[in-house]
Amino acid sequence: MYSAKISASHIPVNEELRLEKLKEYEILDTPAEKSFDHFVQLAADIFEMQNAILGFFAEDGFFIKAAIGNPLDSNGNQHLFDLLKEADDADVIEIAQQFANISESPIPFIIAAGIKSADGVHLGALVVYGDDPHTTIPSQLSMLNRLAEMIADKLEVRKALRKTLKAQDDRLHVLIHDLKNPMTTISLQSELVGRIPNADDRTVSIAGKINHQSKRMVDHLNQILSSARKENGSFKPQKNKIDLRELLSKSIKDLQIITRDKRQFFNIRIDTPVEIFGDEVKLSELFYQLLHNASKFSHADSEILITHQITENLVTIAIKDHGVGLSADDLNLLFIKFSRLSSTPTNHENSNGLGLIVARMFTDMHKGKLWAESEGKGKGTTFFIALPIK
Secondary structure (H helix, E strand, C coil): CCCEEEECCCCCCCHHHHHHHHHHHCCCCCCCCHHHHHHHHHHHHHCCCCEEEEEEEECCEEEEEEEECCCCCHHHHHHHHHHHHHCCCCCEEECHHHHHHHCCCCCCEEEEEEEECCCCCEEEEEEEEECCCCCCCHHHHHHHHHHHHHHHHHHHHHHHHHHHHHHHHHHHHHHHHHHHHHHHHHHHHHHHHHCCCCCCHHHHHHHHHHHHHHHHHHHHHHHHHHHHHHHHCCCCCCCEEEEHHHHHHHHHHHCHHHHHHHCCEEEECCCCCCEEEECHHHHHHHHHHHHHHHHHCCCCCCEEEEEEEEECCEEEEEEECCCCCCCHHHHHHCCCCCCCCCCCCCCCCCCCCHHHHHHHHHHHHCCCEEEEECCCCCCCCEEEEEEECC
8 A cells, every 4th residue: 555654854845935925915016904013013012112114025125014203214124125135033022233344234122923724834024123222131032922823824825714704705796607607598499489380479579588587697607607707816716627636735745844843654555646626726726725724733743544435436535633633512513613612622723614615616516525533522533525537
């Protein structure tokens, strides 16, 4: 039996990965938002300073999302973010001296907390600075770091919400597309009824009304689908032959940075290619969400087992963890948006439940089935994804 064990390992961060992550959050070049202004004000208040900025690394240098006080000039900001980019691994850093070494306008006090994605990519920083030297205390550093973590959590929630809404729109548009077929049939059949020889006037009149209304309905549906294509491209699953084993391996590699601290490993016990016709992008997101969920609710040094079963035109993937498990009430609430479950992530990871909603929607779009089973709290959980092969 083929068995692939994939453990977490460090993946160096590069600019391409950083920019890819920032694009996922849709934060670059966006208008000011009051919530981010509040974060900046709180950061300044912690150190009793007048100046603070929240910035993100961008392709052309940096992007300032929020700022208060006296802003730095463009050269000053560039020097600042060059220093911050070099300090990827630091949580909170004081860089007044380094800044003075490369800038013509030194600043006596500069302290920054890095903004990191859930998988450890350095996205930007929350920075406080001032013209007066200042001695920091541990509680101030801790509070600044927590503000940075809150900003990162806010970005994660925004991304999850947008993914959920996009998946929900896609599923709705697929249903609308499927509705067109019977409506078109009704239109054609009613037209034929109106042409039946010797049909009485009442029959012809009713058939004409049915034909007129069904055509209007088809036109409305076409307008909705046309708008959806212009906004999001094709919403229908782009079905091609894909290997689910390869998709699972790719999703696991994408999770390596997240799982490295917990020293977990994924055991893929699938000895042959598992090929189906499906949308690679949507199915990749589906498996990523389920594997990420298994990691969050599993303990350190644990195994997450992945197996499969094929019956006729159906393949079922099982993702089994040995984590915190689910109660009967949890299982009933599992796929309801924003529902509060009794189980919590083992390392206090962020969990809003939207990832499972996205997974369920993409499963539905492939006319599959997604469900979970658990023997109870502390006894682990198994997620099953059943997908048609063709």
